[in-house]
Structures are given as structure tokens and as C-alpha cells.
Amino acid sequence: MDKLTGVGVSAGRVIGPVLQMPEPIREPDAASTLTEGESPEAAVERLKEAAEAVKENLKERAGRASGNAAAVLKSTALMAGDKALLKNAGKLVTGKGLSPERAIWEAAGDYAAQMKALGGYMAQRVTDILDVRSRIVAQLTGQPAPGIPESETEFVLVAEDLAPADTATLDPAKVIALVTSEGGPQAHTAILARDLGLPAIVAANGALEIPNGTTVYVDATDGTVVTTPGEKEYRLAQAYANRKPLPEFDGTGKLADGTQIPLYSNVGNGKAAQTAAEAKAEGIGLFRTEFAFLNRDEEPSVEEQTVEYKTVFDAFPGRHIVVRTLDAGADKPLPFLTDTSEPNPALGVRGYRTDWTSPGVLQRQIEAIAAAAKDSTADVWAMAPMISTAPEAHDFSAMLEEAGLKTHGVMVETPSAAVTSRDILHEVDFVSMGTNDLTQYTMAADRLLGPLAELNNPWQPGVLRMIDLTVRGARQAEEETGKAKSVSVCGEAAADPALAVVLVGLGVNALSMNTRSIPAVAAVLKSVTLEKAQQIAVQVLDARSAENAKDVARAELPVLDELGL
Ligand code: PEP
Ligand code: MG
DSSP states (O other): OOEEEOEEEEOOEEEEEEEEOOOOOOOOOTTOBOOTTOOHHHHHHHHHHHHHHHHHHHHHHHHHOOHHHHHHHHHHHHHHTOHHHHHHHHHHHHHHOBOHHHHHHHHHHHHHHHHHHHOHHHHTTHHHHHHHHHHHHHHHHTOOOSSSOOOSSOEEEEESOOOHHHHTTOOTTTEEEEEESSOOTTSHHHHHHHHHTOOEEEOOTTGGGSOTTOEEEEETTTTEEESSOOHHHHHHHHHHHTOOOOOOOOSOOBOTTOOBOOEEEEESSHHHHHHHHHTTOSEEEEEEGGGGGTTOSSOOOHHHHHHHHHHHHHTSTTSEEEEEOOOOBTTBOOTTTOOTTOSOGGGSSOGGGHHHHSTTHHHHHHHHHHHHHHTSOSEEEEEESSOOSHHHHHHHHHHHHHHTOOEEEEEEOSHHHHHTHHHHTTTOSEEEEOHHHHHHHHTTOOTTOGGGTTTSOTTSHHHHHHHHHHHHHHHHHHHHHOSOOEEEEOSGGGGSHHHHHHHHHHTOOEEEEOGGGHHHHHHHHTTSOHHHHHHHHHHHHTOSSHHHHHHHHHHTOTHHHHTTO
């Protein structure tokens, strides 16, 4: 039996054939000219046919897709039929004798540069142009089309990692599991997989060598991939397919003794907020505003931002919403804010720090948040990402005050913010722990790197003690200021039902997670009293390894096995 090991990031057990993500299309040789015997006219004709085939394929896929994916595919299809682009490429074939693939590469490159220079809506088309260019080159040269492979039947997608743009076209009806050779449990590919409820394993070394079509067993609960599944694996996959559904969330997060622990959703746009409201989430604990603008080359206008934010606020009339200001940088680059050539992006100008290099963007965003909040009934709290010091929290709070926003907070994602939470909470009303980044910075382990996945684990004793310190600092600030200071967790740790119990036991007031995780977390919280959660937390804090910490908690929570979690 051949077995690969990685880190399971979204539980589930399935069997299916592998489809590898194709290699990105490389630039055709600059000296690539017309094939001998082919006239320039025939080459131009071949180019047009390739573009037409790409357009038809995209149109057909757009017709089958819905929502964001349909919109992305439709706009790319339009670009494949762009007459000016084909005319310019044709001229390079007839005038310079370039091969059709080299001609479309150059023509699209020039076109993209012009669009970018025009700015605004035009600049947003750059991604479409470059995508279409790769697709036409693939069609002309007989290579597989870039992006998520197409298939009539279900498959296990294997990739090095997924780019944010790929994720828009991932069809959860076809992709039954995701296995990546890179990535970590707190990177955005893992977050997306959990969002979709897709069994997923990251950092699976050797996954890229599995031949296309191989039937594999993916055990994302265990973090293993078996390339020669036998009777046992088929049985486990069958049992998973027939699992008992979790009880539906009734809209109030509660412990066995009635202590309320609000359960909120993490969202990136209005549609996700709507889904969260339908699932009875108690509000939004993290609105990742950067997700609404990931493909943008230019700063969105205040009006445009206001509309976008209001769609999220309106999904929860009268309810709690925590909106986070733009968290650009590292694996979420925004061309108008971040410099991708930094040698060490995770430690660079990201999150709140972009206010120092691009002054004005944060202030305008706050204006937009305030305008949207004023126009809605939601109870809007605002917070900044990547805060390291109390003076930063002070400055951010002053900006919110100026804009008329009443409840101010920051994220605790750096060890510095964790150990100075008391000082920080003298400046703001609440903190929300971003355990994904807090883990990567505490462990000094890039959350995107496969080989470091074991370190990128919020069960690590160093991370648990950072969380404990944060809560203790908050309670001290409460005593000193005489004001309540809310401490929540909105990192992926909150979505792990066993860890959720530990967080509550450590004194965390509220949890925010992807909408799909809420029923599991709610069901497990309901099985313990606050006293029991506190006892478990004390035991877990004493653990010497991540594995031991998790085992200690699981041993106290039999409900996990009963629910197949
Ligand atoms: C975190 O770091 O835990 C967090 C919630 O922020 P993001 O995952 O968007 O970096
Ligand atoms: Mg973060």
C-alpha cells in the first residue's frame, strides 16, 4: 500500500480519481517564428480558430457555473473574442513572421500594459487578458488549459497550491477533495477548503507525482493519501458518506450550563454574509474586506466600498458585525497597497502597516465603513489587522473616533500584541485573536510552507500560552479601566471543536469561524460546562507538545467521537 502523509485541514474521507492541476503556461520562445511551409495567412487563421475555441469553451463553462465563477468565466470569454487583441497579434504574424503563440503572447502583453496604464475599470481587465493569453497558447501548442482542470465526473484535485483566482472557479460539485504539496493549515487554501466543506490535505510531499487518473483514498481526518486503496479504505469512505448529519445550529452558542458563547461567521463579501445569516450565525466576527478587492489593481472608490460593506451589514440587521480594515500583504497581495518584491512579505509592510507607506487608503476605507454603518442597523465594530504595539492601537482608534465609529478594536496576531494586550486594551474596546498569524509568528514558521506545517498548529504549547497571556492582559485592563473588554478568536483555531472548548476555558468570550464549522463547534460546546472547559484548559496548558495538548483535550471530550469529528 502506498501512502503519503500531509496535514489534514478539513476533515472527510473520500475515494476518487486524481486530476493534477496543470503546469502554468510558459512564455513561448522570443525567437519562435512561423513553421516552415505555413503561410502567414494560414497561421493567422489558426490563431483565430484557437481563440474561438477558447471563447466557446469558456462560454459553455460559464453557462454551467453560477455566481462568482460564472462572472469570472464570462468576462474571460469576452476577452478571448476581443477583435483588437486578435488583430494586433495577426499583425505580428504577417508583419514580423512570429509564430501565432509568440504573437498572441506579445500582443496580449502590450494590451495588458496599456489597460493597466489607463487605470480604473480597464486596469481590472489585466488578469482576464493574461489568462486568455495562456489559454490561447495552450490551445495552439496542445498543452492542457491552465487553471482547475475540467472533468465531466468527480475528482480529487492535486496541486502545488491554489492561487486566489483559481479558487473562484473551483466547482465543489466536481472536486471531492483537495490535496496540495505545499501550503499550511492556516493558509488561505486551507481556509477556502473548510469554507466549502471540502476534505483537504496540505503539505503532502510526493502528491505531485501521483499520475492523473489514479484512484486514491483521501483521509483528511488523518492527513493521509493512499494510492492503492483496499477494502478497508472503501469501507471508511462509505462510512463517511453515510455519516449522521450534525444537529442544526439553533442560533445561540451555549455551554451545558447555559453560559452564552456567541458564534459568529468569518466572511469576505455580501453573498457569504447572506449564507451565514441563513445558517443562523449570531453575526459576523470577521469581515475580511480585502477579499472583496483581491483582483483590483487600483484602490476602490469610497462609494464603491460603501456599497460593498453595506451588503454585508444588511445581511445582519441589528446584529453584531466586526469589520476588519484591509489586510493586504503576504499571501493576499493588493497591487495598490503592497510591494510583492519585498524579501520577506510575511514580516513586511502588510495589514495596518500599509498606512505608513500608502497614507490615505486606510482613512478612506474607514470613511466608507462609517458611511455604510450609518446607513444600516447593524452594530458595527471595526478593527485593524497586524497590530504590534499599543501606540498603533491608539492611532487606529483615533482614526475611528474621527469617523464617528464607536466600538474600536484590533487583532492580536503578533506575539508583541499578545504580551502587551493589557496596554492595547487601554486604547481600544476589544481584541480579536487571529490565531493563524499568531501561530506563524509565535512559531517563526511561514504559514504557506508545507515543510513547516507541523509548527503551524495552534495546538502548539507556545501558541496556547500566547492566547492565555492575551486573555490575562485583557482581564487586567478590565479591572484597571472598569470597562468590559471583549476577547474573541477569529482564526481557524475557533473552527476546531476541541480547541474551541479550550479557548472558552481560557476565557475567550466569543468565537468566529467559517459558517460550515458552526454546527460542529456548537454541538461540542453544548456538551461541557464552563467549569469543565476551564479544567480542560488547565490540563492542556500543561502539555509539552501540540500532539499531547490535543490528545489531552480529546480524551475529555467523548462527544467528538460520537459525532465523528
Ligand atoms: C488570522 O491571522 O488568524 C486571521 C484571522 O487573519 P487572516 O487569516 O485573514 O490572516
Ligand atoms: Mg491574519
